[in-house]
Amino acid sequence: MRVVVQRGGRRGRRAGLAGVLWGAAELTVTVGVVVLLLVVHQVWWTNRQALAGAQEEVRELERRWTGPSGPSAPSGPSGPSAPSGPSGPASGGSDSAGAASGAGADRVPSVSGSRAPAPAKESAYGVLRIPRLGVVVPVAEGVDKRAVLDKGYAGHYLGTAQPGARGNFALAGHRNTHGEPFRYINRLRAGDELxxxxxxxxxTYVVGRTLAETGERDTGVIAPVPRSTVRPEYGYDEPGAYITLTTCTPEYTSKYRLVVWGTLKT
Structure with a gap:
């Protein structure tokens, strides 16, 4: 009697290996699609959402200012003093991480200034225009990441001067994602208007100096007389009315800070 031997063991092992490889390929594709969607959401959708919201806030502020209870329009190169007012400059990058970003950057000491009341914390009360870059963005009190910066606003460092006052009117903004209002401030040059x-x-402030890179805890850049504590050859020596813009650098990171300074035009 002849016995027939089945030789399916090797084929079965091959089929099993193929199934494992196919499953791994499917998992890899699925993970890739999820990651891609997250990137699209973070880089594209948050920009559209924050930009639209910021533009609407600018329109709302301007409607209030031109309404029956407000002045007719902004006027003059400068106006009466506003209240003046650091932990390090807040992050304006893609993730706004670090002790100097978001809520941590709100903890700044107050300095002497006008007796006028300060704006309500985390509320928009002004508009920053950067003609060279085509930027028009609301200014809100504080630099909390979620409540201010992620809305596409420029955040005012608590405790620094208000617009037009002696001291340093210091602002933070995202460089990437969430409206990225400060993405191209590295292109600003001496003489450009803010x-x-x-x-x-x-x-109206006039750009005077820039600092391409400094540490996230460089508190000197938003001091009343701004001067870097990390790179002390950058900054100013005399009291005056200054503006400071801070954001992250390089792009899509929050490792360092990029700084632009200007002085009030008289």
Missing amino acids: IVDVRGQRY
Whole structure:
């Protein structure tokens, strides 16, 4: 009697290996699609969402300012003093991480200034215009990541000067994602204008100096007389009315800070 031997063991092992490889390929594709969607959401959708919201906030501020209870329009190169007012400069990068970003950057000491009341924390009260870059963005009180910066606003460091006042009107903004209002401030040059409107008053600052890279805890860049504590050859020596823009650098990171300074035009 002849016995027939089945030789399916090797084929079975091959089929099993093929199934494992196919499953791994499917998992890899699925993970890739999920990651791609997250990147699209973070880089594209948050920009559209924040930009649209910021633009609507600018329109709302301007409607309030031109309404029956407000002045007719911003006027003049400068106006009366506003209240003046650091932990390190807040992050404006893709993730706004670090002790100097978001809520941590709100903890800044106050300095002497006008007796006028400060704006409500985390509320938009002004508009920053950067003609060279085509930027028009709301200014809100504080630099909390979620409540201010992620809305596409420029955040005012608590405790620093208000627009038009002596001292340093210091702002933070995202460089990437969430409207990225400060993405191209590295392109600003000496002589470019930075215009701040606050309920019927217009304050025009002129860019004077830039600092391409400093540490996230460089508190000197937003001091009343701004001067880097990391790179002390950058900054100013005399009291005056300054503006400071801070954001992250390099792009899509929060490792360092990029700084632009200007002085009030008189």
